[in-house]
Amino acid sequence: MSDSEDDKPLYKRVAPKAPTPIQTPVKIETHDQAFPQKPTNSSADGSKVANVKRSNDRPVKRNVKQEADQDNTPLAKKRKQSNGTTVKKESKPVKKETLADTTSAAASLKRSVSSTTSQKATTAKKAKTAEPAVKETKKSKKAKEEEEEEVYRWWEEDSQKAEDGDDSIKWTTLEHNGVLFPPEYVPHGVKMKYDGKPITLTPEAEEVASFFAALLETDHAKNPTFQKNFFRDWQEVLKQDPRNPEIKEFDKCDFRPIWEKFELDKEKKKQATKEEKQKAKEERMKTEEPFLYAYVDGRKEKVGNFRIEPPSLFRGRGDHPKTGTLKKRVTPEQVTINIGHTAKVPEPPAGHKWALVAHDQTATWLATWKENVNGSFKYVFLAASSAWKGQSDMQKFEKARELKKYVKKIRENYTAELRDKLSETRQRATAMYLIDRFALRAGNEKGDDEADTVGCCSLRYEHVDLIPPNTLKFDFLGKDSIRYENSVDVDIQVFKNIKIFKKQVGPGHMIFDRLTTVGLNKYLNSCMKGLSAKVFRTYNASHTFQQQLDKLTVPTDPISDKMLSYNRANREVAVLCNHQRTIRALKYQNMKLKRQILTLEPALKKKKPELSAEDPDLTEEWMIEYEANLVEKEREKIKQKFEKQNEKLKADGEKPLPESELKERLKAANEMEARLKKERKTGKVACKPTMNVEKLKAAIEKTDAKIKMTIVQETDKEENKEIALSTSKMNYIDPRISVAWCKKYNVPLEKVFSKTLIEKFRWAQNIDDSWKF
Template structure:
């Protein structure tokens, strides 16, 4: 290990690889400045690109011998396409449309090619830009956005000073006694003390993030038990009052329970006590494995083999998912599975042929799972083909069986449990490029499960013949059950559902903490900007990391055991090879981030930040060395907490998203707009927040196909509008002269070939509706004790589709459309055209939204980082149904926000 001689006994954050000097001399600063390019820098503070590094992109740092060094990509493979499952395009009914079974996506289409030029030259919906978003949707990160970001930060600083001034004025006017009481709960406002230059405050090694008692494994909390007993007496009175409240609530047990408005309830004296009484029914284990039929076998080298039931079950894990090619064709997935499979086969007596002779399984490529796959596919197809009544009965039976596990009693209140099912055994998939993908997830046994429950409550019975690992009564924990999984050694917890009181309170605290940061953000930014030029290397590294976390929403990151965990990093754990510098001030990040998802982005930064990063990468540093070698996440968060109690790096993401959204919504021109246009404006603001806070995603493989389907829907509405106009001519031919031939002309997008295909689709769609209605009516008759309708009735109903096909054929030939409906008039048809115009406009807005969102994860921002009260206020203030922004699940999750705002839209972040 090479260590600079000027370290002066400076304690180091890390001790591996080459280490930066402890001090930055003025001479070193001047030398870095001289190396700077005279090129005019781009506007700092924005992401300017999202895509792979070009082959000719060179790191401006040089190798020790002076030769330019090409950036390493050893830790990053192919670009990962990943979309957050929780993301939704709210307000867009098109999302409910089922994908066509025959829909195909060309996987090798370039995402950089304009979509309108792809797929047989099909014309796609226009991008609507005239509803308040004047920026170019294709280039959203240019100079104008950088200026907007600077303006937002300036406004934030102004508001912070204003809030502190108002607080100071209020304190001065308040009685002294009240001031003292208030100060006991206030976060520290004093400027953090500057650390001594010798770095005495720093610690050696990397510390993990402080864990709460609620999530800590039992062993880690054993030492705290004794201390907790000493506080027991202090909580007796509070416990009694809570029990009285619980008894009052229990009276409504059998009926509809009154909603617990915890946001209106007085604040608890001891916030660490999560519950006083807790009752639940434990966890639901997956069913036992059912062995394969005797004629269904795994084949090795073309011959069937017999396996022990445990090994056979593992073989079915792989065989049942052959359709998931992205997994089963992944070399890492195959290797990990095969290693575990061979180990289990060996431990269970080995594989044997039909004559009982041993079969040595040594090569994965000789394994044939086709027989197993076809068996499970057959079961799946048969299950899908069952009558709806049978499916409904099975679901009712399943719901009845799971009902006892779905809810618990938390301080006498009925609360929904989130994940009461123990995950079944299978193959670990992971996200992104996880090194353990394909590893066998073993079946979780009751002996591995710890139950957390109230002392007076009945302990749930474990499955027959088994027992729980441990039963405990920890009222500072919010989990009901816990076990450790075998793949990564992580602890799995059964928690309350997202719409529960506990989860709602956690969300509320998160956003309130972000609101509190408003008071301090200007001083924090001023301090770290000043320390970007600090002579103390540790301070300079910390300031640079804070800049990146604040401005570009990088996660702080923690060190990991890379042999046993995915090689994921964050800001504080960036390695030499993860950062490429390009003069004059462009920084290229390329690493595996959270969930092993590839983070690739180019940022333009302040010149001083660029210079610092160049200094942190100074030779002899090389691949594998830490960029921030004198900084850990623990040290960073400890520094941040000196500004505000509980402040950590991740609070900046929530603050920046919520504050930016609040400012953008305040500036919206929403007068005289339709609901669809208001939704579009809201989504435009959400998109800007996602971009400014770096919530990006790669373009989904199905995006182009989805846009083409939207284009067909749009053209379908235009075709319907043209038919309606032709019906007007059928009633009054003189209208052609009055309104002009252009009014009745066919849209140029609708050629005859497309019309005939669309007509065929409409006929097929009608046939499907008739068949489904016929089956549903028959099921209803049988359920009521009647007889099914004969096939003759089905054929009679299908005549409507035949007649529609004949009508279309006649229209194509005569170029005339007969008026439809009861008592059609020109006035009625004109009204129908107006409604169609509105539907077309709405769909165009939705198309523009979807196209604009193809590289931006709106859901990530809206669900996790933007205070939901901002969305509620917008909906209330401008009369937009909250359902347009929040799905049913999100409305349950954010019920506290919806109810606490009520009908008062004056709340501000």
């Protein structure tokens, strides 16, 4: 690789020839390894996985009524199409347009509020004049199943795409009511102190001060960058009105009075009666109502984040240079609305105008604005359960499944290219290895005004250590400044390559100096249409999960055990590693419970030896420390409660509790200390009189389950930092794997997905139990 051409940095070199394309799909993969790189138990479990029959996963039958309808175009869509809206692309750069011809759309929006659905629309329309009747039918139905909102079952339609050939057009008609602005600021008048003296602020300045005050007890408020940025922007606001006092030093500011006020407010809110709470909730719902749904081609869809983000202090993660910067209030003048030509344009708040009203049919956003801190765009999109999101979600997984056909070849390719003499190619191959095996992100370059985090392509010298003969030790901050720390054994050639690259670039520089995410993705795209680095994460997560699930599930197990297998499969998606701390605490609890049983019924000692078994994790030394900790925490708790009470008394104008009272209360902690010590010595643990053996056993079972769960989570988090359990479920693991598993083994889907996930993954729910990723 010391080819002279080879040593020039990327930007100085002439374009190399295009990489060898891999276009031929490989048959079906049986023994591909996926990312839990641990010499994945070579267990040949290919048999089950092997025969993937795809292509025909279209739903068999469905909904006779709909079929009778001849085509599946919902009525509303037909209506629109017939009234002249053409499908041709709208000029891309959005330009201002006046709203003409809103009448029909307005009417349709109103109408559709009461009912819109491909199937029901027919009947509903007829009942137009008899609204109450419609409502009645709905209500009676509601009795059975909580207002089962009719959903557009796009995944059951035959030829959705291709319909008009242009898939960059996302909609024909689009109706919605815009966005909800946060309420105006209401000054509270609480005076904070400067240099020990109460000061009066204009509402504007008070608002910003309050943003900070609210965070007083969080880490943000202690972060110097946060303080600095906040203070700078606050001073700017202060200066705008001469009535504000001069505030020169952050350290002389005392925000506590405002913080206390907020605490009190919270308290009051909690104390509110049920009726009051109910009323507040109803009010909230009422203001939200208009924004909850949009109509896309006449179909009702839930809107996601229709609220304009309220002003606040920017909470950047990690070491973000701009953290604490004032995020300004967004005015309607900054907000662009995207909506159908003929739809009624939502009214901006009185006295205001929208920045722009766009009709961009290639976009799925309903509204957008530019945020002042980083200059990035914010969008209002439909909710995760919508057709738009669902379709792209499914496409994502289909893309990952497609990768199955290519992955073998791709792996062969990059393995060969690890030795390529062109270092650009070699770097690419090495990076591919890391992305494939360890699920690293692509790693775009970042600017100085962002937190310094990296991904594969942007890894620098100090992020990877070489431990001969072939171990790489990663230690870097990834997305969200989450630390990725992992030591892995790699192919000897990968080890050598990293060593060479590091040597070439030196400390402080990017290891892959001739590789960019763009270059990498271009290459991947030449291997398979639509392939990019992130697909590997999806592919590996889903693939591994499917494999593990097949391997671990015992068909004859009861549901609870199957759930265990399911969760374990989720865990196996990551690698085993040290994950002590939390688990020890649980084991300790478990041990205590067992001893309670034995104390209660010493006869069991012989019958159930497992009850007296010692856990090697629970050393004397550890327990002493742990118990000391427990006692300390208890003391803290007592003190805090005491202080809180006093604060309240003070606020109510009463006199505080005496110190002696606190002393008295702290005795409880001392007793606890003595008790724990005795228990440790004697091994006898008394329990509450209400306890019995059965209850204790149940409790043990519970902690057992918890321990297992913790192992699952810890492994996932610690080891594979990048993929936390819920996240992988939500974003990386093809939901159809779970659905098929549930069907096959008769496990209710609710055991596996929360309500929102069930909604989000509705598209994945009508596959049959033999479906494989």
